[in-house]
Amino acid sequence: MTARRGWILVLGLMLVVAAGVLVVVRRAGPEQADDAWDDDLRVRVRVIHGDWMGDVELTDYPVTRGRVSYEGPRFAENEENWKPSHAYRGVDLAHLLDEAIGLATIETVTLVALDGWHKTLPRSVLSETTVAGTAILALSIDDESSAEWDDAPMLVFLPTDERFSNQDMLDALGPEAAHYYGDLPSVTGLMVKGVTFLVINHDGGPLPTLADL
Numbered sequence: 419m420t421a422r423r424g425w426i427l428v429l430g431l432m433l434v435v436a437a438g439v440l441v442v443v444r445r446a447g448p449e450q451a452d453d454a455w456d457d458d459l460r461v462r463v464r465v466i467h468g469d470w471m472g473d474v475e476l477t478d479y480p481v482t483r484g485r486v487s488y489e490g491p492r493f494a495e496n497e498e499n500w501k502p503s504h505a506y507r508g509v510d511l512a513h514l515l516d517e518a519i520g521l522a523t524i525e526t527v528t529l530v531a532l533d534g535w536h537k538t539l540p541r542s543v544l545s546e547t548t549v550a551g552t553a554i555l556a557l558s559i560d561d562e563s564s565a566e567w568d569d570a571p572m573l574v575f576l577p578t579d580e581r582f583s584n585q586d587m588l589d590a591l592g593p594e595a596a597h598y599y600g601d602l603p604s605v606t607g608l609m610v611k612g613v614t615f616l617v618i619n620h621d622g623g624p625l626p627t628l629a630d631l
Contacts, residue, residue: 420573424472429579445505450528455482456565456573459477461470462475463614465519465616466615466617467523467618468619469620472518475606476514479514480509480510481556481575482576483508486503486505487502487582488606489582489604489605491600492584492615500552500581501606503580504559506556506558508555508558508572510554511555512545512552512600515544519546523619525541526538526539526566526620527544527618528586528615529573529610529615530614530615530617531610531614532612536608538620543590543591549577550587551577552575554575555571555574555613556572556574556575571613572611573610575590584596584602587605587608
């Protein structure tokens with residue numbers, strides 16, 4: 419009877435351990451999925467550097483995530499204009515460019531959308547040492563499916579304090595690369611939506627369009 423009870427006790431402990439393992443696996447599953455792209459998701463951008471060009475698959479890169487609230491134009495000097503905070507998942511722009519062509523070759527990168535909207539960033543803002551934080555090409559917002567978010571990929575900055583003010587923009591990018599609503603600085607205009615081309619060291623000539631794909 420003693421040996422039988424011993425075996426029953428061992429089996430009971432094994433079942434408890436097994437159940438605990440299943441709970442851990444089930445709890446870890448959503449976190450792991452949240453840090454990986456869907457297998458069928460394909461989002462590409464074209465990198466252009468002089469006469470060289472190449473298509474880059476964004477979902478080949480790790481997920482970078484963060485939350486940020488942007489400031490819009492201040493229509494009154496003492497009146498802030500903060501937009502709602504959103505959580506983004508995307509790809510680190512500096513990592514992508516370093517892998518594609520090497521950051522040492524970059525003075526500026528111009529992000530161009532299919533509708534022609536574009537913004538040019540200095541290399542300094544890719545260093546992730548400015549108040550702008552990490553620049554990403556966001557593929558999803560607030561847990562929305564990447565396949566259903568029409569603005570992807572979108573340029574987003576992720577500062578460490580999760581707030582990107584107009585003054586932060588001026589400090590990080592400089593007055594020439596900043597966005598203005600009329601003559602008022604406005605961070606929201608930096609959100610290039612549907613980024614299709616990354617033009618390195620743009621020389622001032624025509625930017626690529628849909629016809630160049």
